[in-house]
Structure formats: structure tokens, C-alpha cells
Amino acid sequence: MRKLDTIAEMKSVCRGATREGKTLGFVPTMGALHEGHLSLVRTSRVQCDVTAVSIFVNPLQFGPSEDLEKYPRTLQRDAATLEEMGVDFLFAPSVAEMYPPGAQTHVDVSELSGKLDGASRPGHFRGVATVVCKLFEIVRPHRAYFGQKDAAQVAVLRKMVRDLGIDVEMVVCPIVREADGLAMSSRNVYLSPAERKQALVLSRSLQQVKAAFKGGESDGQRLAEIGKQTIASEPAAKLDYFAVVDPHTLDPVDKASRGTLVAVAAWIGTTRLIDNLLL
Numbered sequence: 001m002r003k004l005d006t007i008a009e010m011k012s013v014c015r016g017a018t019r020e021g022k023t024l025g026f027v028p029t030m031g032a033l034h035e036g037h038l039s040l041v042r043t044s045r046v047q048c049d050v051t052a053v054s055i056f057v058n059p060l061q062f063g064p065s066e067d068l069e070k071y072p073r074t075l076q077r078d079a080a081t082l083e084e085m086g087v088d089f090l091f092a093p094s095v096a097e098m099y100p101p102g103a104q105t106h107v108d109v110s111e112l113s114g115k116l117d118g119a120s121r122p123g124h125f126r127g128v129a130t131v132v133c134k135l136f137e138i139v140r141p142h143r144a145y146f147g148q149k150d151a152a153q154v155a156v157l158r159k160m161v162r163d164l165g166i167d168v169e170m171v172v173c174p175i176v177r178e179a180d181g182l183a184m185s186s187r188n189v190y191l192s193p194a195e196r197k198q199a200l201v202l203s204r205s206l207q208q209v210k211a212a213f214k215g216g217e218s219d220g221q222r223l224a225e226i227g228k229q230t231i232a233s234e235p236a237a238k239l240d241y242f243a244v245v246d247p248h249t250l251d252p253v254d255k256a257s258r259g260t261l262v263a264v265a266a267w268i269g270t271t272r273l274i275d276n277l278l279l
Contacts, residue, residue, distance in 0.1 A: 001083040003090045007098075007138050010091045014052060014139050017088070022049035026141035026168075028132060031055040032072035032186035033081055036176040040145040041085055043173055052089040052139055053082055059095060060106075060127030072186055091138070098134065107133045109156045109163070115250040116152040116263055117274065120240050125156045132157055136166055143169045147176075149183050151261055151276045155250055175275075177203070183275045190271040198236040199268045202275040205230035205242065209262050213279050220244040220253045223262070231266055240265035240272065247278065 004010045017024050025044030029037050033055075044051040055078055062068035075092060082090055106126050112118070113125035136144065146154055154172055161170060176184045181203040182196070191199055205227040212226050227242040245252050247261040256262075256279055263276035 001079075001087050001090055003079060003092060005091075005093050005097065007093065010052075010089065010093075010138050013089055014141075017050045018140065018142075023143070024048060024139070024141045025051045026135070026139045026144045027051070027053045028135050028144065028146075029053060029055055030057045030071065030186065031078050032074050032189070033078045034176075034184045034186060034188075036147050036149065036184040038081070038085065039176050040147060040173050041082065041087060043171065044143065044145050045086060047171070048143060050088045051086075052091060052141065053087050054091040054093075054135055054139075055079075056091075056093055056098060056131065056135075058098075058127055058131040060099075060130055061124050062127070063121055063123065066121070067187075067190075072189055091135075098131065106130045107160060107164075109159050112152075112156045112159050112250060116241060116243060116245070117265060118152065118156075120265070125153070128153055129156060129160050133160060133164070133166070136168055141168055143171050145171045145173060147174075148172050148278075149175045149185070149274065149276065151247065151263055152250060155248055158248070175277075181207075183273075185273060187271055187273065191268060195236065195268045195271065198234055199271075199273055201231055201234035201237050202264050202266060202273055205264055206262055206275060206277045209244070210277060210279065213256055218256045220256050220260075223256055224252075227262065227264060231264065236268060238267040240267065 025048030027040045057071055107129040108126045109129050118125045208230045209223050209227045224242050224244045231237050231239045242264045244256055245261050260279045265274045
């Protein structure tokens with residue numbers, strides 16, 4: 001595996017691979033890799049000739065009161081894991097490399113960026129879209145791999161790709177869960193043992209909605225209320241949102257149907273967690 005930390009080097013090796021006619025898969029991450037990330041890497045390794053991974057904790061997607069400084073950084077361990085998995089290129093740039101002094105260009109998917117996570121994290125999706133657009137230009141992958149857990153992010157990035165005509169196939173892979181149902185997240189390390197148990201209310205709320213839908217309930221507001229009531233049953237959980245929405249527009253639906261997105265975000269202690277499922 002080649003580890004690269006400059007844009008010029010990363011462009012060079014990626015262009016070299018595509019000139020040789022190889023399909024290039026790309027997994028953008030912020031590091032602190034867990035099985036969710038690794039499932040994306042494995043899928044890329046199966047589907048593509050060459051796999052590139054980026055590790056970059058992107059300051060643009062963190063708000064002033066969020067966890068940028070304490071976000072877990074485990075680059076040495078992550079690099080060893082990726083090398084064992086047979087990743088070809090690891091791009092791990094500095095903030096100064098990605099955002100040189102005086103940089104002032106942003107990518108704003110305006111309407112979608114204010115929904116779900118974007119409503120409670122103003123500017124978050126502008127930061128996500130900006131860094132992913134830049135990474136897509138650096139790597140120019142044939143396929144890019146994302147997790148379904150970040151469903152709102154997926155919707156924003158799909159819209160960006162369509163609007164800007166970026167020549168990349170977005171591949172969205174299923175959520176990877178712990179044995180008890182908790183969605184894997186780099187932020188799970190913040191949870192105390194008690195909070196870890198309390199966090200299960202997120203996946204439990206989704207399963208309650210899924211069961212109601214299977215039982216014949218299709219009213220979007222009623223399904224959302226079932227989810228909210230489940231979250232409220234856990235005193236330690238502070239709800240951010242519970243939404244039953246179209247997976248592409250992120251707008252609430254009057255009637256849920258197959259493929260409708262059910263999404264939840266809540267704080268357990270000081271840790272904000274997200275989860276979702278597609279009905």
C-alpha cells in the first residue's frame with residue numbers, strides 16, 4: 001500500500017491506475033475505522049481493480065461547539081488495517097494541504113443541506129459536499145463507496161453528483177451493526193457502558209416503526225410518532241429528530257411505502273448518534 005499526503009502525489013498515482021485501464025474504487029473516511037468502514041473497503045476490493053481510501057478529519061463539517069478536537073484519530077492503526085486488507089492507496093492529507101491559505105470556495109447543495117442532520121448542524125453538509133467534491137477531483141474514481149447509516153449525506157452527495165455532472169458511480173452499502181443492533185459509528189467510543197446500553201433505543205425505535213408498517217400502518221406522521229414515543233421511553237435519550245421521509249428529497253411523506261427512509265438522531269449523554277432504515 002502506498003501512503004500519500006499531498007494532492008499532487010495522490011493525483012499522480014490515481015491517474016496512473018486509470019491510464020492503465022484499471023477500475024478505481026474510492027472510500028472517503030475520517031478515520032477511526034470500524035467494521036462499517038471496512039465493509040465498504042471490502043466491497044470496493046471485490047468490484048474494482050484498485051482501491052483508494054482517504055482519511056481526513058474535515059474541519060469544515062464541524063460546528064463551533066462540536067467534537068472536532070476530540071474526534072478519534074487513529075491513523076497508524078487505521079493504516080495498518082488497510083494495508084492488511086490490500087488497499088492500494090491511502091490518502092492522508094493535512095488540513096493545510098486540503099485547504100491552502102486563502103481558500104474560499106465551497107460547494108453548497110442548498111435545499112437538501114438544511115434537512116435532517118443539516119437542520120441541527122448548520123453548515124455541516126456544505127463542509128461534507130466541499131470536501132467530497134474536492135476528493136472526487138483528486139482521485140477521479142469510477143466508483144465511490146458510502147454507508148447507508150449516513151442517509152442524509154448520501155442524498156446530498158447524490159444530488160451534488162447529478163447537479164455537477166461528476167462522472168462517478170455512488171455505491172451505497174448496508175449499515176453494519178453490533179450484535180445487539182447498535183449501528184457502528186466512530187463516535188460509539190465516547191459512550192460509557194451505561195450509555196452504550198441506552199443507545200440501543202435508536203435501533204429499537206426503528207424496529208418499532210418497521211413492525212407497525214408491516215402491520216399495515218402507513219401514515220407517515222403516525223409512524224414518526226411511534227418512533228418518537230419509543231425514544232421518549234429512554235430517559236437518557238434526548239431526541240434531535242425522528243423522520244419518515246423520501247430518501248432522495250428528505251421531505252416528510254404522507255404515506256410510507258417500500259423504500260421510505262425512517263431516520264433518527266438523538267443525544268445519549270453528550271454523544272449525538274444517528275441511525276436509519278429503509279422500509
